[in-house]
Amino acid sequence: MRDRIPGFTERWWSPRPSEPRAEGRAGVRVRVRVRVPQGEEEIKVKGTCHCGEITYEAEVDPEKVAVCYCTDCQTMTGGTCHVNAVVADDGLRLTAGKPAEYTKTGDNGNKRIQAFCGTCGTHLYACNVEGPKHYGVRVGAMDKRAELSPKARFYLRSQPGWVVDEASLPGSETQ
Ligand SMILES: [Zn+2]
Numbered sequence: 427m428r429d430r431i432p433g434f435t436e437r438w439w440s441p442r443p444s445e446p447r448a449e450g451r452a453g454v455r456v457r458v459r460v461r462v463p464q465g466e467e468e469i470k471v472k473g474t475c476h477c478g479e480i481t482y483e484a485e486v487d488p489e490k491v492a493v494c495y496c497t498d499c500q501t502m503t504g505g506t507c508h509v510n511a512v513v514a515d516d517g518l519r520l521t522a523g524k525p526a527e528y529t530k531t532g533d534n535g536n537k538r539i540q541a542f543c544g545t546c547g548t549h550l551y552a553c554n555v556e557g558p559k560h561y562g563v564r565v566g567a568m569d570k571r572a573e574l575s576p577k578a579r580f581y582l583r584s585q586p587g588w589v590v591d592e593a594s595l596p597g598s599e600t601q
């Protein structure tokens with residue numbers, strides 16, 4: 427990220443009245459920088475599209491994984507959502523292949539590049555055309571996807587109502 431400082435990470439923090447250095451009000455969440463041993467927050471992942479033409483490596487903070495249920499994500503995946511990990515601009519390295527790109531304009535007018543494999547169609551990541559560069563990397567193509575449980579959900583207004591009842595449906599371990 428643009429303001430990234432090595433050795434520091436950003437966290438939400440709620441000051442308590444007893445904390446002498448509290449600058450905010452108790453109960454109000456503020457964004458603070460905290461020092462962390464390097465490498466402790468992020469895990470290294472490898473990603474591969476379905477056909478194997480495109481591969482990448484990335485450093486992912488497991489706390490920055492979220493589900494997006496916006497209608498764009500539904501249409502582009504042909505499913506219910508994208509699951510994204512926010513990756514810093516220096517945290518994503520393509521190791522093989524070159525993704526195809528499609529630029530979409532979001533609700534806020536931002537133009538976002540959607541990168542995917544031009545051969546098999548696997549969604550890989552999205553990033554801004556302009557402005558601070560960071561990637562929303564699609565967790566489903568990562569080797570460690572099972573470890574990266576989402577910590578937030580976006581665009582719930584577009585989430586299909588039946589998604590919340592999914593867990594109660596009859597199921598089987600395979601097809
Ligand atoms: Zn592919």
Ligand SMILES: [Zn+2]
Pocket residue numbers: 494495496497498499500508581
């Ligand atoms: Zn979305």
